[in-house]
Amino acid sequence: VQDSLMNRNVLLMSGGPGSGKGTQCEKIVAKYGYTHLSSGDLLRAEVASGSERGKQLQATMQKGELVPLDTVLEMIKEAMIAKADVSKGYLIDGYPREVKQGEEFEKKIGAPALLLYVDAKAETMVKRLMKRGETSGRADDNEETIKKRLDLYYKATEPVIAYYEKSGIVRKINSELPVDEVFAIVEKAIDELK
Numbered sequence: 001v002q003d004s005l006m007n008r009n010v011l012l013m014s015g016g017p018g019s020g021k022g023t024q025c026e027k028i029v030a031k032y033g034y035t036h037l038s039s040g041d042l043l044r045a046e047v048a049s050g051s052e053r054g055k056q057l058q059a060t061m062q063k064g065e066l067v068p069l070d071t072v073l074e075m076i077k078e079a080m081i082a083k084a085d086v087s088k089g090y091l092i093d094g095y096p097r098e099v100k101q102g103e104e105f106e107k108k109i110g111a112p113a114l115l116l117y118v119d120a121k122a123e124t125m126v127k128r129l130m131k132r133g134e135t136s137g138r139a140d141d142n143e144e145t146i147k148k149r150l151d152l153y154y155k156a157t158e159p160v161i162a163y164y165e166k167s168g169i170v171r172k173i174n175s176e177l178p179v180d181e182v183f184a185i186v187e188k189a190i191d192e193l194k
């Protein structure tokens, strides 16, 4: 299983809440045809299913906390396997969110080829999320939860980037720029892979 998943590119999309991960992933899918797997989307789908597990997940996400590592890694792995036949490459969005998640990914799946790190100021991320919250219907796009997600991001997720710096796969991208300018930099990083 592991070999069949890793004989194509695995890209990680990282950055704070509201930094523009989902926005850039959509554009990557359109241009490169990679399979987009968003941990948040997978979790929200489980919540929407109304399952008992979904209820637990919903409570955790509403507090701005991380759901258990095993749950999210299992979901990503299953989704990767489900798309293995058709996938040109994988674009993993929102995982890893803590160093332990990165370590487990390497053990159970493999080593990513590139980590795209979209970087914006805290103030910018809060502004974008408050705006997104007007229409997203997401239980975590409110002022109180946004603050918790940001704190957790700086505490748990930023160290993930330092962890991958060692393997030389990190490309830091200024996501204060307009969407298309951010994407121009993203394209360059992906094109260098081939």
Ligand SMILES: Nc1ncnc2c1ncn2[C@@H]1O[C@H](COP(=O)(O)OP(=O)(O)O)[C@@H](O)[C@H]1O
Pocket: 015, 016, 017, 018, 019, 020, 021, 022, 023, 024, 128, 129, 131, 132, 175, 176, 177, 178, 179, 182
């Ligand atoms: N480069 C950008 N400039 C301005 N607004 C952006 C940019 N990238 C994303 N946004 C907006 O910010 C909000 C959060 O973006 P999203 O892609 O959902 O971020 P994430 O997945 O990292 O939480 C969205 O409403 C999106 O339209």
Ligand SMILES: Nc1ncnc2c1ncn2[C@H]1C[C@H](O)[C@@H](COP(=O)(O)OP(=O)(O)O)O1
Pocket: 016, 017, 018, 021, 022, 038, 039, 040, 041, 043, 061, 064, 065, 066, 067, 068, 069, 072, 093, 094, 095, 096, 097, 101, 140, 149
């Ligand atoms: N890898 C992961 N580990 C634990 N919890 C995760 C996770 N990915 C997502 N979650 C949970 C906690 C997050 O606050 C919530 C929303 O995630 P998301 O949709 O990726 O947020 P965003 O795109 O706004 O950064 O889902």
Ligand SMILES: [Mg+2]
Pocket: 021, 022, 038, 040
């Ligand atoms: Mg997102």
